[in-house]
Each structure stands twice: as C-alpha cells, then as structure tokens.
Amino acid sequence: MSNLPSGNRDSFSSKFGVIAAAAGSAVGLGNIWKFPYIAGVYGGAAFLFVYLAFILAIGLPVMLSELVIGRSSQRNAFGAFKVLAPGTPWRYVGILGVAAAFLILSFYGVVAGWSLQYISLSIQDGFHSKSPDEITSLFNTLIESPIRPVILQLIFMVLSAGIVIIGIKKGIEKYTKILMPLLVVILIFLCIKSVTLDGAKAGLEFLFKPDFSKLSADGILSALGHAFFTLSLGMGTLITYGSYIKKDNNLVNTVINVTVADTVIAILAGVAIFPAVFAFGIAPSEGPGLIFITLPNVFHQMPGGYIFSILFFILLSVAALTSSISILEVVVAYFKEEFNLGRKASTILATILISILGVLCSLSMGVLSPYEFFGLNIFDLMDWISANLLLPIGGMFIALFVGWYFGRKKVQAEVAQGGTMSGAFLSIFMFLVKFIAPIAIAIVMLNKIGLLTF
Ligand code: PHE
Numbered sequence: 001m002s003n004l005p006s007g008n009r010d011s012f013s014s015k016f017g018v019i020a021a022a023a024g025s026a027v028g029l030g031n032i033w034k035f036p037y038i039a040g041v042y043g044g045a046a047f048l049f050v051y052l053a054f055i056l057a058i059g060l061p062v063m064l065s066e067l068v069i070g071r072s073s074q075r076n077a078f079g080a081f082k083v084l085a086p087g088t089p090w091r092y093v094g095i096l097g098v099a100a101a102f103l104i105l106s107f108y109g110v111v112a113g114w115s116l117q118y119i120s121l122s123i124q125d126g127f128h129s130k131s132p133d134e135i136t137s138l139f140n141t142l143i144e145s146p147i148r149p150v151i152l153q154l155i156f157m158v159l160s161a162g163i164v165i166i167g168i169k170k171g172i173e174k175y176t177k178i179l180m181p182l183l184v185v186i187l188i189f190l191c192i193k194s195v196t197l198d199g200a201k202a203g204l205e206f207l208f209k210p211d212f213s214k215l216s217a218d219g220i221l222s223a224l225g226h227a228f229f230t231l232s233l234g235m236g237t238l239i240t241y242g243s244y245i246k247k248d249n250n251l252v253n254t255v256i257n258v259t260v261a262d263t264v265i266a267i268l269a270g271v272a273i274f275p276a277v278f279a280f281g282i283a284p285s286e287g288p289g290l291i292f293i294t295l296p297n298v299f300h301q302m303p304g305g306y307i308f309s310i311l312f313f314i315l316l317s318v319a320a321l322t323s324s325i326s327i328l329e330v331v332v333a334y335f336k337e338e339f340n341l342g343r344k345a346s347t348i349l350a351t352i353l354i355s356i357l358g359v360l361c362s363l364s365m366g367v368l369s370p371y372e373f374f375g376l377n378i379f380d381l382m383d384w385i386s387a388n389l390l391l392p393i394g395g396m397f398i399a400l401f402v403g404w405y406f407g408r409k410k411v412q413a414e415v416a417q418g419g420t421m422s423g424a425f426l427s428i429f430m431f432l433v434k435f436i437a438p439i440a441i442a443i444v445m446l447n448k449i450g451l452l453t454f
Pocket of ligand 1: 025028029030031104228229230231232233237323324326
C-alpha cells in the first residue's frame with residue numbers, strides 16, 4: 001500500500017550489504033553471457049569503447065538518480081513517482097519499468113537454466129575429449145529441446161521466488177555478500193589460461209583495438225541498451241533497492257563501487273572469452289551460445305579444468321540469481337505496495353506470470369522458432385524490446401525527472417544525508433541528467449530509426 005509509513009519497510013543492514021546487493025544485481029548474465037556475445041556480434045573493441053562511454057556519461061548519473069528517487073520516496077518503482085510527483089504522469093515511468101522487468105526476467109531465466117544445465121554437464125565431465133564442433137552441437141541440442149531447458153528455467157524461477165519471499169535482509173542481502181569475490185577469482189584464472197593459448201593475440205586485438213568504421217547504428221543502440229542492462233538501470237531496480245537503503249549510506253560511494261565492479265567483471269569476461277574464441281576457431285559473432293561454446297573448450301585444456309568448470313557454472317548461476325531476484329523484486333514490490341498484496345502472494349503471482357512468458361522464450365529456440373516478429377524469435381524479441389527500447393527510454397525519463405522536476409536542491413539534500421557531494425560534482429551531475437544523458441539517448445534512438453544519420 002502506498003501510504004505505509006517508512007518505518008515498516010525492510011532495509012539493508014550494513015553498508016557493505018547495500019553495495020553487495022546492488023553489485024549483485026548489476027553483475028550477472030549481462031556481464032558474463034551477454035557482454036561478450038553482443039560485443040562479438042557488433043565487432044569487438046569499437047563496441048566496447050562506445051559502451052564504456054555510455055557507462056560513464058549516462059550510466060553513472062542515472063544510477064545515482066535512481067537511488068536518490070528510491071531512498072527519498074521509500075517506495076517501489078511506480079509508487080516512488082506517485083509520492084514525489086503526485087498527480088502527474090511521471091508515475092507511468094514506473095509502469096514502464098515494471099513491464100521491462102517482466103520481459104527481461106522471461107528470457108533471463110532461460111539463460112540461467114542453461115547455466116544450471118552446464119553445472120550438471122560439468123559434473124559429468126561432459127566436455128571431455130570433445131571437439132569444438134561437438135561442443136557447439138551439444139549446446140544447440142540442449143537449447144532446442146522442448147523439455148529440459150523449460151524445466152531448468154522453472155527451477156531457477158522457483159529459486160528466485162524463494163529468496164524474494166524470504167525478504168530483503170534475510171534473503172537478498174545474505175545471498176549476495178559471499179560468492180561474488182569467488183567469481184572474480186575464477187574469472188582471473190580463466191583469463192590467464194585464455195591469453196596464454198596459441199593464437200590468443202587476435203582475440204585481444206579484437207577486444208581492445210577499435211575500428212570505429214565497423215560500428216553500425218544497431219551496434220551503438222545495443223551498446224547503450226547494454227550499458228543500462230548491465231548496470232540494472234532504467235526500470236526501477238535501483239529505485240526499489242534505493243528505497244531499502246538507510247539514510248546514513250553514502251550513495252555516491254555505492255554508485256562508484258557498483259559501476260567499477262560491474263565494468264571490471266565484464267572486461268574480465270571479455271578477456272577470458274575472446275582469445276579463446278580465436279584460438280579455437282569459433283566465430284566471435286556466434287550469438288547467445290558464445291560462452292557456453294567457448295569456455296568448455298578452455299576448461300578441458302586447463303589443469304584442474306574439471307573443478308574450474310563446475311565452480312564456474314555454479315558461480316554463474318549464483319550471479320544470475322542475485323540479478324534475477326532484483327528484477328523480480330521490482331514486480332513484487334509493485335504488486336505488494338500498489339495492490340496491497342502480501343509479499344508471498346505478490347511473489348507467487350509475479351513468478352507465475354513471468355514464467356509463462358519465459359516458457360515461450362525457451363521454446364522459441366526450438367519448436368517455436370518459426371514464429372518470428374521483425375525477424376526475431378520470441379527470446380530475442382523480449383531482449384531487444386527491453387534492453388534497447390524500454391531501459392533507455394526509462395533511463396531518459398529518470399534523468400529528466402531528477403534533472404528538471406526533482407531538482408538540484410533536493411538531490412543535494414538526499415545525497416548529503418549519508419555523504420557529501422561537492423558543488424562542482426553536483427553541477428556536473430545536474431548537467432549530465434538535465435542535458436547529456438537525455439539528449440544522447442534521444443540521438444541514439446533517432447539514429448537507429450534512421451531519422452538522424454551522421
Ligand atoms: N544487470 C543484470 C545483469 O547484468 C541484469 C539486470 C537488468 C538486472 C535489469 C536488473 C535489472 O545480468
């Protein structure tokens with residue numbers, strides 16, 4: 001219910017818990033599965049540099065904006081705008097966010113299901129003595145099958161729902177704190193192995209030596225969409241999490257820590273993948289299967305690869321889980337506070353609805369693959385609409401809201417509660433949210449639909 005006094009709300013109990021939960025949301029399949037796959041499709045280094053520019057100029061300010069909106073309103077993504085801008089249409093930005101959460105989780109759960117499958121394949125030593133081609137067909141057979149991936153996806157959704165039902169302190173915070181550092185360690189080992197393979201150099205060049213002439217309007221839009229996706233921005237995840245953050249938390253610190261952690265992990269994933277892609281003769285533009293096809297080849301060439309592969313896919317699944325709960329939480333907090341449902345009922349309802357769409361996404365890899373919309377199957381369509389359309393549009397409105405409606409004074413007051421922000425920093429921030437972020441997003445979108453070309 002939207003009038004609950006803020007004292008009744010759950011909140012994160014420690015500063016580290018806040019960073020861990022927000023970083024847990026940010027770091028996920030987006031970094032390890034999606035970043036290498038789309039960087040590969042859109043040509044590598046040029047894509048990486050545009051994506052980094054978007055993270056800095058748009059991601060950072062939008063993230064701070066979301067936390068400010070959430071903490072000052074103490075509400076879900078929709079309720080926040082109702083409280084801060086009563087009687088205005090701003091609340092529809094929140095609805096857009098809830099819709100995005102819905103679409104994202106539908107295909108996210110599918111990929112997380114693949115990751116669960118790869119835990120069991122790793123345990124059975126299923127990649128051993130297989131050629132790169134055999135590993136590729138193993139992946140394709142798995143995702144095209146009508147039953148197994150659906151079951152695994154549903155298992156993943158039930159796990160996510162279970163954690164969300166337990167609630168913020170006992171659920172979200174506890175599970176995100178411990179396992180992320182371990183993931184970084186495994187990634188570093190993978191990077192070392194990958195860059196020492198024969199032929200690794202071509203992969204590093206692909207990732208770091210930009211050729212901007214290769215960049216298309218689609219590539220630029222995807223880099224923008226991915227900047228939002230990977231930082232969990234544009235749909236109110238961090239509004240919702242911000243509403244659970246105590247007033248003494250330093251929001252600027254949280255934003256910087258989360259962004260750095262997320263970016264470093266994506267780059268590590270790139271360094272682990274691309275040298276191996278070239279070394280094993282896999283196409284960098286292989287698509288959504290890229291990591292599932294590349295990494296097993298690396299594992300079975302490295303000492304201790306058996307253990308590494310099990311650990312890696314367990315941690316990938318955990319990283320997916322700490323993100324999926326933050327996506328689900330957007331829908332749950334909305335149902336709970338706006339329709340006055342209990343946490344459990346909201347979670348069950350949201351999980352069932354999202355899973356139905358999720359099953360269609362999974363089947364669109366196989367039996368439903370003939371059904372295409374704008375040349376995309378259902379899985380790709382959900383990904384495209386949410387990441388390239390809903391998140392940037394949501395982010396644009398969030399920036400405009402903080403820049404023009406909420407305003408400098410209130411931003412300063414909210415940030416100052418648990419930290420400081422110098423006048424100069426605040427001015428830069430306001431300039432970014434008032435002008436740079438919204439204009440850049442508008443230009444990228446117009447460029448994509450061909451209304452503006454360079
Ligand atoms: N940031 C998450 C990832 O990279 C995905 C996500 C998107 C989470 C949007 C929340 C909101 O995997």
